[in-house]
Amino acid sequence: MSDSTSTSIPQERLIVTEIPGPRSREIHERRRAVVPPGVHSVLPVYIERAHDSIVVDVDGNRIIDVCGGIGVTTIGHTDDAVVAAATEQLNKVTHTLFTMTPYEPYVRVAEYLAKHVPGSTAEQPYKTLLMNSGAEAVENGVKIARKHTGRPGVAVLEHAYHGRTMLTSTMNHKAAPYALGYGPRASDVYKAPNSYPLHDGLSGEEAAKRTIAHLEKVAGAEDLACLVVEPIQGEGGFIVPADGFLPALAAWCRENGIVFIADEVQAGMARTGTVFSIEQFGVEPDIVLSAKGIAGGLPLAGITGRAEIMDKSQPGGLGGTFGGNPVSCAAAVAVFEQIEAQNLLAEAKRIEETFAAGLRKLQAEHDCIAEVRGMGAMLAIELVKPGTLEPDADLVARVIEFAAQRGVLLLSSGVHNQAIRFLPSLKMSDALLRDVVAVLDEAFAGCR
Ligand SMILES: Cc1ncc(COP(=O)(O)O)c(C=O)c1O
Known part of the structure; x- marks a missing residue:
C-alpha cells in the first residue's frame, strides 16, 4: 500500500501547525470570494484525506474526527469495502x-x-x-x-x-x-x-x-x-x-x-x-x-x-x-x-461502554456536566452553569475550540448550543476514545 492512499493514515492525532494552518487559511481566503457566508464551516480546516477516524488537513495535521461529517461516516471514512x-x-x-x-x-x-x-x-x-x-x-x-x-x-x-x-x-x-x-x-x-x-x-x-x-x-x-x-x-x-x-x-x-x-x-x-x-x-x-x-x-x-x-x-x-x-x-x-x-452493532455497544464510562468519569469530576446521555456511538454531554440547569453555551464553545487546537474535532448541539455531541465512527478504537476523553479532561480544567 503506497503512503499516499487514505488507508495508510495512522490512527492517531498529530498536530504540526496551528489550527487552522497556513494552507487552510490561504484556501479560506479564496473561498470568501466565491462562497457565500450562509454556507458556514464550523472549523475552517480544509481536509485532504481521511480514513477510519482520522481526517488529514492540507497542512498535514491529523485530527480525530468525533463528528463523522455529522453522523455520515458511521462505518468510518473511506471504508475499504465501501470504496x-x-x-x-x-x-x-x-x-x-x-x-x-x-x-x-x-x-x-x-x-x-x-x-x-x-x-x-x-x-x-x-x-x-x-x-x-x-x-x-x-x-x-x-x-x-x-x-x-x-x-x-x-x-x-x-x-x-x-x-x-x-x-x-x-x-x-x-x-x-x-x-x-x-x-x-x-x-x-x-x-x-x-x-x-x-x-x-x-x-x-x-x-x-x-x-x-x-x-x-x-x-x-x-x-x-x-x-x-x-x-x-x-x-x-x-x-x-x-x-x-x-x-x-x-x-x-x-x-x-x-x-x-x-x-x-x-x-x-x-x-x-x-x-x-x-x-x-x-x-x-x-x-x-x-x-x-x-x-x-x-x-x-x-x-x-x-x-x-x-x-x-x-x-x-x-x-x-x-x-x-x-x-x-x-x-x-x-x-x-x-x-x-464487521459486527458493527456490537462495535456501537463497545463504544458506548468505553466512551460513556469516560464521559461519566468526567461528569463526576467537573460540575459543569449536567448529564451524559445517548446510546451506542451517539452520545452527548450537556454543560450548565454549576448548581443550575442553565445552559452554558460559552463553555461549550471554549471546550470545542480547545479540543480543535489539540486535534480533536467536536461539535455542539442543542437549541441553546448547550451540549457537545459525539458521533464517532463505529470503528474508533478504545485508545482513540480514551484520548478524546483525556483532551476533554484537559479542556474542562483549562476552560473554567
Ligand atoms: C434528524 C435529521 N433529519 C434530517 C436532516 C437533514 O438531512 P440533510 O442535511 O441530509 O438534508 C438531518 C441533518 O442533520 C437530521 O439530523
Whole structure:
C-alpha cells in the first residue's frame, strides 16, 4: 500500500501547525470570494484525506474526527469495502435515472431496508423510495403521508431538526438560522412539546399526554397526516425521550389514522447499536427515513414505509433525477454487508461502554456536566452553569475550540448550543476514545 492512499493514515492525532494552518487559511481566503457566508464551516480546516477516524488537513495535521461529517461516516471514512464497491460501480454505470431505465443496486438497497425496518414482515411488507438527502427524505415522507391520509397537517416536536428545504426549515425548532428571513414558511406544521427528561422531569406517559393534548388542541387529530419524530433528537442535543413516550405517541397515531414517521437520518444505520434507533423503543413506525450513514459518505436517502401507504402515489409522483444514484446504492449495499461482516452493532455497544464510562468519569469530576446521555456511538454531554440547569453555551464553545487546537474535532448541539455531541465512527478504537476523553479532561480544567 503506497503512503499516499487514505488507508495508510495512522490512527492517531498529530498536530504540526496551528489550527487552522497556513494552507487552510490561504484556501479560506479564496473561498470568501466565491462562497457565500450562509454556507458556514464550523472549523475552517480544509481536509485532504481521511480514513477510519482520522481526517488529514492540507497542512498535514491529523485530527480525530468525533463528528463523522455529522453522523455520515458511521462505518468510518473511506471504508475499504465501501470504496471498492463504489469504484466498481463507477466503472460500470454512474447514471441512467432509475425512473427512466432502472438498475439492480437500487432494488438491493430497498431489499436491505425492508429487511431491517422494524415491523416489516411477509404479511406487512415495506417499500422504499430513494432520494439524495435527509431533507428530501423528510419532504417525501410528508408528501406520501398526505397522499395516503388526504389530510394536510404535519406534527413535529420541539427541539426537532429536519433539514433546510422550505418545508423542513419550518419543521425545525429553531427559526434562526434555518428559517429566519426565508419566509413565507410552510403551512399546516404544528409543533408540540417533546420529552426532555433532564429538564421536564416527566415520565414518558406524562410527556406523551402533554404532547397529545397539545396537538389535539392546536391541530386536531383528524387534520393530521403525520407525526414526524427523531427517536433520539440530533441537532436538539441528543435528547433521549423518557421510556414509554414514543410507544404512547405511536399508539395515539394508530388510533387516529396518523402516519408515524421515524426520522432516523442522524440516529439510524447502526449508530445506536441497532440498525434503526426506534427498535430500542419498541415501536414499529409506518415510515422510516434514512440518510447520512446509509452509503458510507455518498449521498443517498431512503423513505421506507408500509406498502399500503407507499403504494398510494401515482406513477411519476415520486422520484427525482439523482435519487438512488447507482454509485451511492452500491456503496449502501456495501454498508449493509459490512454492518454484519464487521459486527458493527456490537462495535456501537463497545463504544458506548468505553466512551460513556469516560464521559461519566468526567461528569463526576467537573460540575459543569449536567448529564451524559445517548446510546451506542451517539452520545452527548450537556454543560450548565454549576448548581443550575442553565445552559452554558460559552463553555461549550471554549471546550470545542480547545479540543480543535489539540486535534480533536467536536461539535455542539442543542437549541441553546448547550451540549457537545459525539458521533464517532463505529470503528474508533478504545485508545482513540480514551484520548478524546483525556483532551476533554484537559479542556474542562483549562476552560473554567
Ligand atoms: C434528524 C435529521 N433529519 C434530517 C436532516 C437533514 O438531512 P440533510 O442535511 O441530509 O438534508 C438531518 C441533518 O442533520 C437530521 O439530523
